Amino acid sequence: MKLPLLIAKHSDRLVKAGIDQGLAEVEIILCHLLDVDRLKLYLDGEKQLQQQHLVQLEEIVQRRATRYPLQYILGEAWFYGRCFSVSPAVMVPTPETEMLCEAAMGFIRSREYKKPRILDIGAGSGVISVTLANEIQDCSITAVDISDEALEIARQNASKLGGEEKIEFLRSDFFSTVDANNGFDLILSNPPYISEDEYRELPPEVLADPKISLVADDDGLGAIASIIDAAPNYLAPGGRIMLEIGYNQADRVSLLTEKDDRFRYITILKDLNDIDRVVILACDD
Ligand SMILES: C[S@@+](CC[C@H](N)C(=O)[O-])C[C@H]1O[C@@H](n2cnc3c(N)ncnc32)[C@H](O)[C@@H]1O
Structure with a gap:
């Protein structure tokens, strides 16, 4: 044929x-x-x-x-021009997260950091950490996840795609094992942010992702709220917190930070579909 x-x-x-x-x-x-x-x-x-x-x-x-995801069948997924290994132990990366990486790189390049310290919470397959390790000349990244299986895949991707020597992989429940003395210049995360109600409506492809990578309590805001609550304690002066958020969460995230006088600035970036997608927080100038 x-x-x-x-x-x-x-x-x-x-x-x-x-x-x-x-x-x-x-x-x-x-x-x-x-x-x-x-x-x-x-x-x-x-x-x-x-x-x-x-x-x-x-x-x-x-x-x-x-309707089983093609990425799991082939064992690979493309992200920011690189071919990452994936398995059902990790979420298939999405193009929206490339925007989070762009924002992170833009911030780091706008500063004169010699060796910025970066914390990636919920590293999954390692797409964010491995991308930043390859795109930023000199940096030190701590990549944490609660899933040992995910960390193993992230490690494999760093070894295959480069940047391994810049990344420390750590099992952690959000910040539980992260050293607060580190003072990170950038804390970023694509956390779980889907509510149980939304989860029930997802297409079969997304339902194949590990549920822990998708769903958060408190109507989808639980993980974001936990990260926002703890992150200022781990941030270096002048640092930024950057989070991917769900399409309907910008107002609730703004409310959370307005009530918290540790935060000085909040910026919300929209994705190509004009949907609120990345929130950037600063605790000082
Ligand atoms: C939305 S996925 C993001 C994965 C990857 N960073 C990406 O962008 O494709 C969220 C990740 O957070 C991890 N996670 C969920 N709860 C966590 C917790 N309490 N502490 C640390 N990581 C957690 C999941 O295992 C999953 O890998």
């Missing part, structure tokens, strides 16, 4: 299973199987296709049609 026809046939199956990006996903699967980029796939992928690839393609598409 000709490549365009093969792609169309499998993409059709995925679209019928309710996966809007069926075509893009079949392209990703074929690129993964042939170890080529998209351009090369269309230029000479057909010549490289062998029977074993067709069998693998069939198996993957069949599994994906059950």
